[in-house]
Amino acid sequence: MASSAAVPFWRAAGMTYITYSNICANLVRNCLKEPYKTEVLKREKVHFSVAKWVDGKPQKPTLRSDTPEA
Amino acid sequence: MAMAALRREGRRLATVISPQPITALRSSLLYEEQAPLGVRSISTQVVRTRMKSVKNIQKITKAMKMVAASKLRAIQVRTENSRGLWQPFTALLGDNPSVDVKKNVIVTVSSDKGLCGGINSTSVKISRALRKINSGPEKETKYVVLGEKAKAQLVRDSKKDIEIIFTELQKNPLNYTQVSVLADDILKNVEYDALRVVFNKFQSVVSFLPTTATILSPEIVEREAESGGSLCDLDSYEIEGGETKAEILQNLAEFQFSCVLFNAVLENACSEQGARMSAMDSSSRNAGDMLDRLTLTYNRTRQASITTELIEIISGASALEG
Numbered sequence: 008m009a010s011s012a013a014v015p016f017w018r019a020a021g022m023t024y025i026t027y028s029n030i031c032a033n034l035v036r037n038c039l040k041e042p043y044k045t046e047v048l049k050r051e052k053v054h055f056s057v058a059k060w061v062d063g064k065p066q067k068p069t070l071r072s073d074t075p076e077a
Numbered sequence: 078m079a080m081a082a083l084r085r086e087g088r089r090l091a092t093v094i095s096p097q098p099i100t101a102l103r104s105s106l107l108y109e110e111q112a113p114l115g116v117r118s119i120s121t122q123v124v125r126t127r128m129k130s131v132k133n134i135q136k137i138t139k140a141m142k143m144v145a146a147s148k149l150r151a152i153q154v155r156t157e158n159s160r161g162l163w164q165p166f167t168a169l170l171g172d173n174p175s176v177d178v179k180k181n182v183i184v185t186v187s188s189d190k191g192l193c194g195g196i197n198s199t200s201v202k203i204s205r206a207l208r209k210i211n212s213g214p215e216k217e218t219k220y221v222v223l224g225e226k227a228k229a230q231l232v233r234d235s236k237k238d239i240e241i242i243f244t245e246l247q248k249n250p251l252n253y254t255q256v257s258v259l260a261d262d263i264l265k266n267v268e269y270d271a272l273r274v275v276f277n278k279f280q281s282v283v284s285f286l287p288t289t290a291t292i293l294s295p296e297i298v299e300r301e302a303e304s305g306g307s308l309c310d311l312d313s314y315e316i317e318g319g320e321t322k323a324e325i326l327q328n329l330a331e332f333q334f335s336c337v338l339f340n341a342v343l344e345n346a347c348s349e350q351g352a353r354m355s356a357m358d359s360s361s362r363n364a365g366d367m368l369d370r371l372t373l374t375y376n377r378t379r380q381a382s383i384t385t386e387l388i389e390i391i392s393g394a395s396a397l398e399g
Binding site: 014018023024025026028029032050051052053054055056057058059060062063064065068070071074 | 236237239240241242243244245246248249250252253254255257258259260261262264265266320324327328331332334335
């Protein structure tokens with residue numbers, strides 16, 4: 008059981024279960040054959056902007072996106 | 078004699094007819110300059126431009142309604158499918174909206190764009206109410222805001238309590254990877270005992286239920302399980318592999334949060350499109366009503382000026398004759 012033994016390692020690397028499962032899901036997606044692979048990878052795009060607030064003031068927003076800026 | 082009577086009648090008619098459309102039109106004529114002295118016919122220019130603009134607005138709202146309807150159809154299926162994601166979690170861990178903890182984090186889900194009725198105000202209102210319920214000594218409540226509209230409302234009175242704001246969620250079609258990365262960001266950046274997700278649950282095109290989903294941190298789950306209640310069944314589950322219960326619970330809580338958030342974001346997007354559809358529908362109907370009223374006024378004014386002119390011509394002719 009490789010997966011159960013892996014838990015402490017990714018936890019120690021500062022990952023959450025969500026990150027870990029996302030990496031796994033991406034691996035599975037990469038195993039698909041060609042017409043489906045690009046379709047699936049194209050579907051799962053990340054794009055949003057984050058702004059942290061400290062003491063009632065917004066910090067500079069950062070963009071989390073895996074598509075290059077147009 | 079007959080002509081004199083007609084003349085008198087005509088003058089009366091003119092005074093009776095002309096003031097009426099003017100008062101009806103006053104609101105639209107206010108900004109217009111007064112007609113030069115001695116010009117008797119009423120200009121219908123203003124009404125005509127107003128009618129044109131109302132017609133254009135109606136076209137726009139109709140188009141927006143169509144767009145919302147087609148978007149709604151696509152997203153509704155995905156929303157209904159995503160409900161299967163959180164249901165097992167609720168079956169296992171239950172939903173404890175009344176849990177009493179120190180660090181509350183309220184995740185308010187809203188839309189980036191407006192013109193969609195009251196759904197954003199509802200979720201903001203519910204968030205504020207939740208904060209009030211959960212406030213007390215030694216307790217703190219923080220906001221995590223998704224979407225531009227809730228941000229605009231919450232900044233006004235709860236600036237100090239806002240922790241993170243996420244926007245531009247719907248640039249690409251919503252997908253699980255995106256929402257899970259977002260959930261990950263929330264988990265890493267806030268300390269919480271209970272996360273309360275506030276969103277509008279989609280029921281039908283015209284009805285949305287403001288909903289809260291509560292996600293407890295692993296420690297709190299453990300505490301609740303020990304104190305009994307709905308969570309004490311957890312011990313009857315067998316754990317496979319070499320992990321401890323705390324580890325399992327932590328993984329489970331994280332995964333639960335991303336699933337619940339995914340569903341919440343989808344439900345809210347779906348409600349947004351539905352609300353926009355009905356809002357645009359009623360606004361195009363209003364534009365139609367307004368257009369009807371304006372057309373009526375326009376025609377009446379035009380008719381009145383024609384009548385006046387006729388009377389003037391006739392009276393002039395009769396004056397020459399007599």
